[in-house]
Amino acid sequence: MMKRKSIAAILLSLMLILALSFAGFATEGEISPEGSTESVSGESAAKSEEAEGSKESEAPSIDIEDAIRQEKPTGFMGLVNGYITLCEKGGLVTKFFGTWDEAVAEGMDGKLYIVETAELPAVGYPVALIICFVLSYFIGSVNFGVVVSKKMCNDDVRNHGSGNAGMTNVMRVHGKKAAIITFVGDAGKAALAALIGLMVAGNGCGYFALAGCMIGHAFPCFFKFKGGKGVSSLAGGMLILEPVAALLLIVLFAAIVLVTKYVSLGSVIAGCLLPVFVDSAWKISPIHNMGNPDSPIVMICAVFFAVGLVWLHRANIKRLLNREERKTDLIRDLFKKKKTEKN
Secondary structure: OHHHHHHHHHHHHHHHHHHHHHHHHHOOOOOOOOOOOEEOOOOOOOOOHHHHHHHHHHOOOOOHHHOEOOOOOOHHHHHHHHHHHHHHOOHHHHHHHOEEEEEEEEOOOOOEEEEEEEEOOOOHHHHHHHHHHHHHHHHHOOOHHHHHHHHHHOOOHHHOOOOOOOHHHHHHHHOHHHHHHHHHHHHHHHHHHHHHHHHHHHHHHHHHHHHHHHHHHHOOHHHOOOOOOOHHHHHHHHHHHOHHHHHHHHHHHHHHHHHHOOHHHHHHHHHHHHHHHHHHHHHHOHHHOOOOOOHHHHHHHHHHHHHHHHHHOHHHHHHHHOOOOOOOOHHHHHHOOOOOOOO
C-alpha cells in the first residue's frame, strides 16, 4: 500500500511540475533586456502607448554599431563570464538550437549599450527539461542515508528512529561520521543534477533538474520509494543555482536549530522563505539581468520546493504543534570533538 502511494505521489509531482513549467514557458513571450537596463527598440506591456510615442519622438532609431560594446573579461574571469552567460541564456540547447541575438539597451548611466538576448528553442527546450528531470530523478534515487547505513553499519537507517533516510536520523542512529558522509553525498548529487541542468538548458532547467533530484531523494526507485525529506539535497542544489540566497538560508537554518534544537522547524522555515530569497536574488543580482528567459520556471520550481518541503515535514509540523517533536542539538553534535580518555 505504501509503495502504491509513493508511486502515485511521484507521478502527481511529475505531472504538476511539468504542467506548471510548460505553462510558464508558453506565456514567456518575446524576450527583451531586463533588470537595470531598459530596451530602446522593444515594447513594454507596463508602459502606455503615450509614453512609447513620446520616447520614439525623443530618440530616433539607433544603429547597433553606434551603441557601446562592453569589453568581455579574459583568462579565468573570461571562463567564469562565459559559464554565467551560457547559464543565463538558455544553456547549450539554446546556444545550438535557439537564438542568441543582440539588442540596444539604455544603462543606468544614460548611455546606450549592446546586450545579448536569447530565445529558447520551441521544441528543444521542453525536451531538454524532460530529459534532465528524468535523469536527475535517478541521480536523486541514490539515497546516501541508506547506502551509508548499509555499507558502513550493515543496517538500514530507515528501521530506526524516525524511519527517515536523512542526515539527522543517520546522526542519531549511526553517529557523526556517517551523518557527514550522508550530507556530503545527498548535497553533492543534487549539486551535480543542478549543474547538468544549468549547462544543458540554463537556469530554468537547473531548477527543474533539482526538482527531479529532490523527488528521487524522497521517493527513490532503488530503495522501495522510501527516502529522505530533501533538506540536504535542496541545500546542495541551491548552492549551485543561487549561492548567495542558499548561504543566507543555511545560516538562518543553523541559527534556528542552534536556538530551538528543532531541525524540522529550521528546515520548514528556511524552505518557506526560499521563494522570497530566490525572487529577491533575481531582482538584485546583476547576473540575472538582461534577456534571461528562465524566470517563470525558476519561480514555479522555487514554490514547488517550499510546498514539497512542508508536505514532507507534515508529521513533524504536527508534532511541533503538539509539543511532541524530538529535540536534536545537531550543530553542537556536528562540531564537538570526541573526548579523549586520560591515562
